[in-house]
Amino acid sequence: MPEVxxxxxxxxxxxxxxxxxATRNLDPGKVVYGEKLIPVEGVEYRTWDPRRSKLGxxxxxxxxxxxxxxxxxxxxxxxxxxxxxxASDIVSEGAVYAVEFAPRSMRDLIxxxxxRKNIFPIMADAGKPDSYAHIVEPVDLIFQDxxxxxxxEIASRNASRFLKKDGYLLLxxxxxxxxxxxxxxxxxxxxxxxxxxxxxxKFEILNAKDLMPFHEDHLGVLAKLR
Amino acid sequence: xxVTTWFGVLDIGRTGEILESDLFSKDVRxxxxxxxxxxxxxxxxxxxxxxxxxxxxxxxxxDSSAEYYSLLHEVTLEAVKIQVSGALTPDQRIIQAVEALDxxxxxxxxxxxxxxxxxxxxxxxxxxxxxxxxIFIAKYGSRENIGSDNPLYSKARGSMGAQLEAAxxxxxxxxxxxxxxLYERKRQIEVYIENSMESVAPNLNxxxxxxxxxxxxxxxxxxxxxxxxxxxxxxxxGASKALFKHLRSRAPSPKHGIIYSNPLINTAxxxxxxKIARALAAKLSLAARIDFYSGxxxxxxxxxxxxxxxxxxxxxxKPPQKKQESGPKSKKxxxx
Numbered sequence: 280m281p282e283v284x285x286x287x288x289x290x291x292x293x294x295x296x297x298x299x300x301a302t303r304n305l306d307p308g309k310v311v312y313g314e315k316l317i318p319v320e321g322v323e324y325r326t327w328d329p330r331r332s333k334l335g336x337x338x339x340x341x342x343x344x345x346x347x348x349x350x351x352x353x354x355x356x357x358x359x360x361x362x363x364x365x366a367s368d369i370v371s372e373g374a375v376y377a378v379e380f381a382p383r384s385m386r387d388l389i390x391x392x393x394x395r396k397n398i399f400p401i402m403a404d405a406g407k408p409d410s411y412a413h414i415v416e417p418v419d420l421i422f423q424d425x426x427x428x429x430x431x432e433i434a435s436r437n438a439s440r441f442l443k444k445d446g447y448l449l450l451x452x453x454x455x456x457x458x459x460x461x462x463x464x465x466x467x468x469x470x471x472x473x474x475x476x477x478x479x480x481k482f483e484i485l486n487a488k489d490l491m492p493f494h495e496d497h498l499g500v501l502a503k504l505r
Numbered sequence: 506x507x508v509t510t511w512f513g514v515l516d517i518g519r520t521g522e523i524l525e526s527d528l529f530s531k532d533v534r535x536x537x538x539x540x541x542x543x544x545x546x547x548x549x550x551x552x553x554x555x556x557x558x559x560x561x562x563x564x565x566x567x568d569s570s571a572e573y574y575s576l577l578h579e580v581t582l583e584a585v586k587i588q589v590s591g592a593l594t595p596d597q598r599i600i601q602a603v604e605a606l607d608x609x610x611x612x613x614x615x616x617x618x619x620x621x622x623x624x625x626x627x628x629x630x631x632x633x634x635x636x637x638x639x640i641f642i643a644k645y646g647s648r649e650n651i652g653s654d655n656p657l658y659s660k661a662r663g664s665m666g667a668q669l670e671a672a673x674x675x676x677x678x679x680x681x682x683x684x685x686x687l688y689e690r691k692r693q694i695e696v697y698i699e700n701s702m703e704s705v706a707p708n709l710n711x712x713x714x715x716x717x718x719x720x721x722x723x724x725x726x727x728x729x730x731x732x733x734x735x736x737x738x739x740x741x742x743g744a745s746k747a748l749f750k751h752l753r754s755r756a757p758s759p760k761h762g763i764i765y766s767n768p769l770i771n772t773a774x775x776x777x778x779x780k781i782a783r784a785l786a787a788k789l790s791l792a793a794r795i796d797f798y799s800g801x802x803x804x805x806x807x808x809x810x811x812x813x814x815x816x817x818x819x820x821x822x823k824p825p826q827k828k829q830e831s832g833p834k835s836k837k838x839x840x841x
Binding site: 385386389396399400402411413415441460 | 509510511540543544545547550551553554555556557558574575577578581582584585586588589592593749752753
C-alpha cells in the first residue's frame with residue numbers, strides 16, 4: 280500500500296517504489312495525459328509529472344502555491360490542459376478559468392472541461408484581459424505560462440483586473456521566448472525587475488527560482504501585489 | 506455606471522449597489538453567442554475587481570452560487586466550441602494538406618525503396634523504379650506473367666531473379682497496390698493544394714507557385730501571420746537553424762530558406778542568389794498582404810519582380826573578387 284503524505288492542500292506525495300507528486304482525481308477512472316492512477320484507501324490519486332508541468336515543478340521547488348479547496352484560479356496559457364487538470368483537482372470546490380489562444384490546444388481542453396465542472400475554458404488572447412472581463416471573477420491565484428516576449432506585462436494587466444488584494448501571482452518565465460540568444464540569467468533579472476517596477480500594479484517578489492532540472496531555461500516566480 | 510457581464514447589463518451605483526439590471530435569458534446557446542460578441546466589444550467593462558458572481562446573485566439572475574458556476578460552465582464551453590468550429594479557415598486546410606503531402610512523400614519513398622529491394626530479388630533486370638515499378642508489380646506480379654508483346658519480355662525470360670512463389674506474389678502484389686495508391690493520393694493532394702491556393706492566396710500562388718506558397722503558409726502558421734512577417738523573415742523561413750547559428754555566433758546569415766525552391770533563385774548563379782532572394786521575399790510579403798487583406802489578384806507584382814531580377818542579373822554579370830581572408834575573430838563576448 281503506497282504511503283500518502285500531504286504537501287499542502289490538495290497536493291500529495293505518494294511513495295510507491297519511488298516518490299510521486301500527485302493530486303486527488305476529481306474525475307475518477309479517467310486519465311488525462313497518460314499519467315498513473317493510484318488508488319489508496321478508496322481515494323484515487325493521479326501522479327503529476329513535474330517535467331511536463333511547470334506548476335508541478337514549482338511545487339517540488341518549494342513554492343508555496345497556497346491553493347485551497349475553494350480557491351479561484353485564472354490560468355493563462357492553458358494549452359491542452361495537462362496542468363489545468365491538476366489545478367482542477369486541487370481546487371475541487373473552486374474554479375479554474377483557463378485561457379488559451381490556440382484552437383488546436385483548445386480542442387483538447389474542451390474535452391477536459393466538459394468532464395470537469397470547475398474548468399471554465401476561454402479562448403482569447405491572454406494579453407487582452409478586457410476580452411474576458413465579462414466572464415472572470417476576482418481570483419486568488421493567477422498562474423501564467425505563456426510563451427510570449429511580454430510575459431511580465433501580460434501578468435500585470437491581468438493582475439490589475441482580476442487578482443484579489445491578497446492573491447498571488449505564479450509565473451513561469453521562459454527565457455527563450457523573450458530573447459532566443461541572450462543569457463537566460465540576464466533575461467530573468469530583467470523580467471523580475473519589470474515585474475517589480477515597470478507596470479501598474481507593481482509586484483513584490485516572494486520567491487524566484489529556476490525550474491531545473493525539470494525545465495531548462497525557465498524561471499518560476501511567486502509574487503503578490505505590493 | 507453601466508456594466509456588461511455575460512449574464513446581463515447592470516447599472517451600478519457609486520457604492521457598488523445594483524440600481525437596475527437588464528438580464529439576459531438563461532438560454533445557453535444565446536448566452537454563449539452574446540459572450541462572443543462581448544469579447545470583441547469593449548464597452549461597459551466591469552471595473553477591476555468586480556465580483557460577477559455576487560452581482561448575479563444580487564440581481565437575482567440565479568439563486569445560488571452552485572447554479573452560477575454550472576450555468577457559466579455550460580456557457581463558456583458552448584462559446585469555445587463555437588470558436589473552435591470557426592477556426593478551421595481555408596488556409597488551415599491548406600496547411601493540413603501540405604503537411605500530409607510531406608508525410609506522404611516520406612512514406613511513399615521509403616515504401617517504394619522497400620518494394621524495389623524486395624522485388625529486385627525476383628526480377629533485377631526490370632530497370633523500373635518508383636511508381637512505374639509499383640504499377641508493373643501490381644499488374645503482373647511474377648515476371649512469368651508478362652506477355653510477349655511487352656518490351657520487358659526478353660529481359661524477363663533471361664532474368665537471373667529467383668522464382669516468385671505464389672504466397673510471395675500475393676504479398677508483393679498487395680504491397681505494390683498500396684504503393685500505387687499512395688502515389689495516386691499524392692497527386693490528388695497536389696491538385697487540391699493548387700486549387701485552394703488559387704482561391705485563398707492568388708497572388709502568393711502567382712509569385713511562389715502553389716507548393717512553395719502553401720509551405721510558407723504552413724511554416725508561418727496561417728496566412729495572417731505570413732502577411733504580418735517582414736520580408737526579411739520570409740526570406741529565411743525554413744532556415745531557422747542557420748539563422749540562429751548566425752545570431753548566436755559569427756556564422757554567416759542564411760541567404761534563403763525554403764524560397765530557394767523557387768526557380769528564380771535556384772537557377773541563378775551563386776553570387777546573385779542572395780540579392781534575388783531579397784527581391785523575391787519582398788514581393789512575396791506584398792503578395793501575402795494583398796491576399797490576406799484584399800484578395801484581389803494583381804499581376805503587376807510578377808512583372809515588377811521580373812524587372813527587378815533582370816536588373817540584378819544585368820548589374821552583376823560576373824562573380825565578385827574574393828576578399829582577403831581576415832582570420833577568425835574573437836568570440837569573447839558571445840554565448841556559445
